[in-house]
Amino acid sequence: MESDVRNVSAALDLISEHWQPHRLTSINDYDVKVVKLQGEFVWHTHPDTDELFLVRSGRLTIQLRDRDVELGPDDVFVVPAGVEHCPRADEEVSALLFEPKGTVNTGDAGGDRTADLQEL
Structure with a gap:
């Protein structure tokens, strides 16, 4: 169990x-x-899990097929499981994501933007 302050x-x-x-x-x-x-x-879905975005700084647009969701500092939005979305940041955004272990950043889309989860 991790007990270090981060x-x-x-x-x-x-x-x-x-x-x-x-x-x-x-x-x-x-x-x-x-x-x-x-x-x-990239446009993608996470078929089996919700995805929580918490913006720390900047402005983030979560594009959905039927609307755009605009987030600023300290705003939280949950993309429900299976909902196609495409995050967009016109300027740099710092954010936290809360997802089940093993969730791939590009969901079902794959491709060259798929990241290997790195440890800090």
Whole structure:
């Protein structure tokens, strides 16, 4: 069991690449990931799990097929399981993601933006 204190801001300072989530810690069967985002990601779904976005800084748009969801600092949004979405950050965003262990960032889309989860 992990018992070390982790600092979110310090962890985000270590990240230099966009769209490459890093595991900050885990709780039960979930990973808490830190990530920096910029530009448009890929349209994808996570068929078996919800995905929680918590924006720390910047403005993030979660594009859904029927609407856009705009998030600013300290905003939280949950993309329900199976809902196709495409995150977009016109300027750099720092965020936390809460997902079950083993969740792939590109979901069912795969491709060259699929990240190997890195540890901090």
